Amino acid sequence: MREIRIRDTLSGQLCPLPTDKEIGIYACGPTVYSRIHIGNARPYVIFMLLRGFLDFQGYTAKLVINVTDINDKIYEAARQTNEPSEEFARKMAAAYREDTDRLGLGRPDAEPLATCTIEGIVQLISELVESGHAYESGGDVYFRVRSFDDYGKLSNRRTEDMDQGEEAGSASLKEDQLDFALWKAHKPGEDTSWPSPWGQGRPGWHIECSAMAETELGASFAIHGGGSDLIFPHHENEIAQSEAAGRPFARIWMHNGMIEADAEKMSKSDGNIFQLSEALDRYGREAVVAFLISGHYRQPLSFTETALQEACVRVERLRNFLRETSDAESPGLEAESSMEMFEAALADDFNTPKALAQLFDLVSAANQTGVEGARSTVTDMLGLIGLESLANATARPDDEAEALLAERQEARAAKDFERADEIRDRLAELGWEVRDGADGAKLVPKA
Numbered sequence: 001m002r003e004i005r006i007r008d009t010l011s012g013q014l015c016p017l018p019t020d021k022e023i024g025i026y027a028c029g030p031t032v033y034s035r036i037h038i039g040n041a042r043p044y045v046i047f048m049l050l051r052g053f054l055d056f057q058g059y060t061a062k063l064v065i066n067v068t069d070i071n072d073k074i075y076e077a078a079r080q081t082n083e084p085s086e087e088f089a090r091k092m093a094a095a096y097r098e099d100t101d102r103l104g105l106g107r108p109d110a111e112p113l114a115t116c117t118i119e120g121i122v123q124l125i126s127e128l129v130e131s132g133h134a135y136e137s138g139g140d141v142y143f144r145v146r147s148f149d150d151y152g153k154l155s156n157r158r159t160e161d162m163d164q165g166e167e168a169g170s171a172s173l174k175e176d177q178l179d180f181a182l183w184k185a186h187k188p189g190e191d192t193s194w195p196s197p198w199g200q201g202r203p204g205w206h207i208e209c210s211a212m213a214e215t216e217l218g219a220s221f222a223i224h225g226g227g228s229d230l231i232f233p234h235h236e237n238e239i240a241q242s243e244a245a246g247r248p249f250a251r252i253w254m255h256n257g258m259i260e261a262d263a264e265k266m267s268k269s270d271g272n273i274f275q276l277s278e279a280l281d282r283y284g285r286e287a288v289v290a291f292l293i294s295g296h297y298r299q300p301l302s303f304t305e306t307a308l309q310e311a312c313v314r315v316e317r318l319r320n321f322l323r324e325t326s327d328a329e330s331p332g333l334e335a336e337s338s339m340e341m342f343e344a345a346l347a348d349d350f351n352t353p354k355a356l357a358q359l360f361d362l363v364s365a366a367n368q369t370g371v372e373g374a375r376s377t378v379t380d381m382l383g384l385i386g387l388e389s390l391a392n393a394t395a396r397p398d399d400e401a402e403a404l405l406a407e408r409q410e411a412r413a414a415k416d417f418e419r420a421d422e423i424r425d426r427l428a429e430l431g432w433e434v435r436d437g438a439d440g441a442k443l444v445p446k447a
């Protein structure tokens with residue numbers, strides 16, 4: 001098997017993946033208090049593609065992405081809509097699945113919910129209390145941070161710069177302000193709670209990931225991932241909880257950079273395209289995926305209209321190449337070496353921009369001088385970055401579809417949106433998706 005290396009946040013080193021065939025990956029998923037935004041989609045895409053790449057290399061990867069469905073923000077949002085919080089969280093979790101389904105990358109192997117992991121959570125907290133790493137106070141349970149010598153090793157912060165970001169009301173219950181909540185006593189106004197040895201209450205956020213990772217992947221697993229905004233306090237606290245309870249936990253910590261956007265500006269101009277579902281409506285899944293892998297996963301990525309337009313152009317270039325090239329040859333030497341460099345880029349800390357550059361070099365060479373077996377190699381490459389649908393759907397719209405599109409434009413101009421939607425549905429039946437881009441509407445084969 002090819003050696004695959006990932007930059008580990010804890011050691012700062014490029015670490016080779018363990019040589020065992022089975023690779024467990026745990027990535028922190030969303031808290032479902034609203035529709036997810038493009039920033040939540042980045043780790044989803046990166047870790048789904050990483051799983052696919054590892055499988056392609058002969059590993060058996062298991063990817064777990066949790067869903068946080070108990071949280072203060074969920075109570076608050078449910079109050080705003082006058083719904084029971086359970087019902088609200090269920091709806092938002094379904095919307096999350098729907099939105100991420102549209103990325104066309106499949107599902108993780110497991111997607112545990114916090115509300116379905118209470119037993120494991122209570123068990124882990126009990127062990128921490130018994131061993132003196134945690135204590136009960138006023139129906140809450142807190143982790144005793146100074147009992148764990150390695151605290152701070154992931155985020156490298158000085159203790160005076162550590163703020164657990166917990167509600168002010170819990171301050172008087174803590175022995176030390178560094179401590180953080182594992183369990184919170186039920187409060188008036190909260191419409192869900194669970195029994196525990198410390199009374200009715202609910203788990204804190206950090207403990208759910210320690211419990212779920214162990215339930216799904218065992219006490220030691222290869223990769224723990226998530227956004228770099230989770231390094232402190234969330235991941236620091238996960239390490240403390242699991243290691244203090246005698247679990248070796250994750251071997252490699254893999255963090256993606258944040259998506260940076262002028263959210264206010266972008267939501268003012270054209271609906272809230274920072275929301276994943278709207279970005280998908282506007283740019284289509286291929287361009288959204290192409291955008292999300294256009295930068296190295298560890299670096300921040302700017303979400304701008306220009307960046308998305310560039311992604312659309314790249315996708316269109318690939319689509320045109322596949323339309324215009326019909327060779328059924330098997331790859332010759334040049335195509336093979338190109339594929340080798342593409343895989344090597346992904347094996348080297350999952351360098352998707354370097355892999356994309358390789359892909360476009362091959363497309364250019366094939367366009368200029370012809371490369372034996374370029375089409376099948378490009379198709380294989382696209383399969384590893386979630387864009388294989390470009391190879392399957394390369395048809396051009398026929399006269400009927402073009403006529404319908406023109407009719408839809410007229411209906412929209414006349415503000416007959418009902419008719420416009422009917423035509424959109426009819427086009428979908430014919431296998432076409434309408435994309436309303438800055439340069440007008442066009443038809444794209446449905447994935």
Ligand SMILES: [Zn+2]
Binds near residue numbers: 027028029209234
């Ligand atoms: Zn987590």
